[in-house]
Amino acid sequence: MYKIKTINYDELASGFDTAVDKNSFYRRIQRFMKEFDFPARRVSSLIFNLLPVKHNLILVLDRANWKFGAKNLNILMLLVSYKNVAFPLMFKMVDNRGNSDMTERIELIKKYIG
Template identity: 30%
Template structure:
């Protein structure tokens, strides 16, 4: 049985187009964020194995985040692969908003419904308060279909907030 870092690296290799070195950096970042429960780069830099100094590892992380742009789509594919979810999927569309300090965060979220939980796989940050538009909802569903195919959707659930004929 492969070790967790190797299994994670193998799964990510199928989901995200990064070089091996950058993929290994991403594996360390993911595993260290989980174990340390922090996103502080100083703490994450201490997790690297090998003879490199802490300052070198810290700089490695800075370069990683400076040059690697990861969108939500790679994460959707990685989550589905890591959790072993198989189509057809039951999807749930919902909107949520939070207040962080004085800032309002308004998200349109698409989840895959499994028996015990709902897994958020794609989302859009809405630049306004209140409900989403039909165009925003349609764009999110189209992103999902581009990643997983139209036939991967068994059904789509949403609440009465999402009205419209399209």
């Protein structure tokens, strides 16, 4: 990913310096991503630890809503703001359209504090 600078599987598969068929690498990447578990707590810790400053940061709660065909996708996100850029730490899919409720917000923050 560092070399290709993308998460497009086809482009990633073509980035390996080897004589092995690109389609073989494509299938390997698919299997890896299917079976690999990204624990939210570890990912959020990694993101936070990559920040050069660990104090006076602002946590942000944001909810986004998209329509995908007939389906509504609602995501409640916990982000950390650093130099006016928000980095996502954790998220929760919410069922309802519109605002999240206080219980969902508290649950997300408690999950982060962990």
